[in-house]
Amino acid sequence: MERSPLPDPPPPRAASIGLCAAWSRHAAELAVPVGASLERWAETPSAQSMVADGILVRILPGIFLPPDVLGTAVGRALALGCALGGGLQSHHVIAGPSAAWVVLGGVPPSPAELLSPAHRGDRAGVVLRHARLRPDEVETIGGAPVTVPVRTAVDLLRFSPMSVAGPALAALVLDGHAPAPQIRRHLQGLWRHPGAHAARGRLEEVLGALVDTA
Template sequence: MSELPAVPSVVLRREALAEGWDDDELARAVRSGELTRLRRGAYVDAVLPAEPAARHALLVEATLAGLRRPCVVSHQSAAVLLGLPLWDVPLDRVHVTRSPGAWSDRSRVLRCHVARIRDDEVVDVAGVPVTGPVRTMLDLARSLPHEAAVVALDAALHQGRLSHDTLRARLCDIVGSPGSRSAARVVAAADGRSESVGESRSRVILQRWQLVPSALQFEVRSGNGALVARTDFAWEDARLVGEFDGRVKYGRLLGVGQEPGDAVFAEKRREDAVRDERWDVVRWVWAELAAPHRLAAKVRRAHERASRRLT
């Protein structure tokens, strides 16, 4: 069994100087690859992780070590430490929240928010105070663009890290605060049945263009009730199902010893079986999410064709 990669250790300049290093030695260590610069005054004793969330966790550690006033890690930084997935969320700054009386601040590596946080909204992550999943998601719903916020909230709901009922109840606590209307819109749009970023983004686009599916993770069944396929979206009035096709999805379909082509062929047979039950199928890919109007037009045409077939 292969070993998990070691987590790099953060090396702070001030601590290195206190131990007898000097700036020339630190510079030589960086040039030789012994150290890698994380940010000004902070290094790691290995190559930086490729995963943005892992790099951000190191940035959080290095930044907190330099803060003199107490704070709670919040927003996207809290999501990273809690292991909650993010999409299209900037991770260049560490986000913290301090109680009223402090002042908001923004630097090259730090974003300090000022807000009240209840004791029951804070959890401990390896000795670091962090906003819990519900508060973190509401903060993101208030501050992120709608699509990115829905993706994050979908993932948290899908993982069972929080419930829709709790989110709706907690919305009452932030009524009138900045971003509260945006948060309410995100909570209303979120759905834990989405199983990927692509499905979440697709649903946001479909909602925006008034093409809301009647069902998610819809089961197509044969005349005798046998399961034929489970599809991402369905418009039952037109007997139309929709599928977002991403590479990750095909990776999940691979069996032992199968090649990607095998999964694609199996998916083609699955679509044929769905059509045999008199359901039409519309598919789209990542590139089409970047042109929402074209995706909307494609789904609308498919819906109209399927509807005409039923008349």
């Protein structure tokens, strides 16, 4: 009796292997070319020179990528996930200055910032803050979780120094990613939270400067 040929084995699940797999299968698949471009260099004068010359971009201390990999929001989000490597957890959400960088581009912030409902972790070059996020405060970009621009703006105002928060917030507002009325409403709902009162004043300071320069 002739036997039917055995079927080919199924391909390995991308979500179970590879960089960014902790986030999603989609992120793992898209991260393959990003991960292949990762460069690990000691923080020597030569590495610093390549960053200064625009040959490499520092994502985390000692971890670099060529700038052409970072031309899209998807590339930037996955770059951070790839740089975290095995330290990436499914509950890590890109937030604060890092979320603004994913949307706007430019120079990656140092330190990078993540939010998590779990306890704080310890990783060089990363600030991991404890927070519980509502589903409407997170979007996925290339399979990577990122705070939506309004939540990003609020976190910038509450936790980042004004030298970081001001330019990023101005760009988010001017580019239409985070309308000022929505930021105000979000802050009003946080009136008992730490930093919310000061954040409202900082928001008006930034918005006033935008009017003055218009």
